[in-house]
Amino acid sequence: MGVELAYTDAVARATDGLYAKVAGVIPAIEWPVHAPLIAAINRLKHEKNAVILAHNYMTPEIFHCVGDFTGDSLALAREAARTDAKIIVQAGVHFMAETSKILSPGKTVLIPDMRAGCSLAASITGADVRLLRQKYPGLPVVTYVNTSADVKAQSDICCTSGNAVKVVEQIAKDFGTDTVIMIPDKYLARNVAAQTGVKVITWEGACEVHERFTAQQIRDYRTANPGIVVLAHPECPPDVVAEADFAGSTAAMIGYVGDRHPERVILITECSMSDNVAAEHPETQFVRPCNLCPHMKRITLESILHCLETMTTEVLIDPAIAARARIPIDRMLAIK
Numbered sequence: 001m002g003v004e005l006a007y008t009d010a011v012a013r014a015t016d017g018l019y020a021k022v023a024g025v026i027p028a029i030e031w032p033v034h035a036p037l038i039a040a041i042n043r044l045k046h047e048k049n050a051v052i053l054a055h056n057y058m059t060p061e062i063f064h065c066v067g068d069f070t071g072d073s074l075a076l077a078r079e080a081a082r083t084d085a086k087i088i089v090q091a092g093v094h095f096m097a098e099t100s101k102i103l104s105p106g107k108t109v110l111i112p113d114m115r116a117g118c119s120l121a122a123s124i125t126g127a128d129v130r131l132l133r134q135k136y137p138g139l140p141v142v143t144y145v146n147t148s149a150d151v152k153a154q155s156d157i158c159c160t161s162g163n164a165v166k167v168v169e170q171i172a173k174d175f176g177t178d179t180v181i182m183i184p185d186k187y188l189a190r191n192v193a194a195q196t197g198v199k200v201i202t203w204e205g206a207c208e209v210h211e212r213f214t215a216q217q218i219r220d221y222r223t224a225n226p227g228i229v230v231l232a233h234p235e236c237p238p239d240v241v242a243e244a245d246f247a248g249s250t251a252a253m254i255g256y257v258g259d260r261h262p263e264r265v266i267l268i269t270e271c272s273m274s275d276n277v278a279a280e281h282p283e284t285q286f287v288r289p290c291n292l293c294p295h296m297k298r299i300t301l302e303s304i305l306h307c308l309e310t311m312t313t314e315v316l317i318d319p320a321i322a323a324r325a326r327i328p329i330d331r332m333l334a335i336k
């Protein structure tokens with residue numbers, strides 16, 4: 001297979017409107033490289049009745065130009081369940097594709113690169129969770145969505161970085177306990193513990209992107225950029241979060257910028273998100289720390305096009321595990 005990938009007049013006509021969305025973050029000289037791929041992906045998507053779910057950490061040419069739905073992992077999984085499309089292409093990492101498949105078992109879920117993993121998801125297995133349960137009998141297991149289906153299947157409830165405090169408090173109440181097990185992100189767990197009276201037992205997992213930020217870096221950014229607003233993701237170490245003006249999920253950070261229009265801001269999270277938010281908020285100046293997620297960056301326009309052309313690689317989950325993994329997700333979704 002394979003399509004003609006020249007920057008023709010027809011390609012320019014089909015993509016000029018998209019370039020207007022990203023002109024502030026993609027130099028014009030790069031556009032003729034991206035545009036033919038974007039045009040081919042959007043055509044194939046239409047022909048095959050496929051949708052692309054693009055995570056906030058995708059590069060702008062993916063996020064703004066081929067993504068049908070964009071957002072954090074939970075928002076994308078919800079869209080996966082809602083869409084009428086038969087085929088879902090997950091422009092994100094493997095656990096996200098699994099979550100889409102769990103919530104949409106009847107749809108074909110594809111990931112452009114099976115190697116797109118996650119240090120948090122890789123830090124723990126279902127067998128580890130069973131051992132934790134033996135060690136702490138009776139305590140509820142709260143599992144961050146950044147985990148495999150196998151781990152979710154062993155859990156009582158899932159959480160996101162946006163709802164973790166609420167989930168921990170609710171499940172502690174439901175189980176009549178003052179202590180919960182929260183896996184696998186030790187930093188998210190500590191940041192949550194600091195906001196609630198519930199005691200949290202955690203796991204030694206960490207996001208390899210967010211754990212690289214340091215409190216000293218934040219102080220240095222403030223010195224170099226007086227008056228800057230610092231927004232940090234709760235996967236960062238607690239001393240980094242303590243230096244920030246606001247800590248929240250990617251969706252919460254986007255909401256902060258959209259609602260408050262800070263003059264200058266720094267998002268302490270994966271690099272591409274600043275580009276994606278900056279494209280929509282030209283009134284705000286973004287200082288961009290550049291910690292890239294190597295897993296997210298495996299997803300490219302080229303790999304998305306190949307995925308649609310060849311219908312590879314399909315994400316499959318043992319139906320019994322998928323059914324069990326859905327329970328803690330649904331339990332989380334039921335919390336208002």
Ligand code: SF4
Pocket residue numbers: 093117118119120121146207208209210270293294295296
């Ligand atoms: S940014 Fe961190 S949590 Fe997100 S996929 Fe990459 S390693 Fe995993």
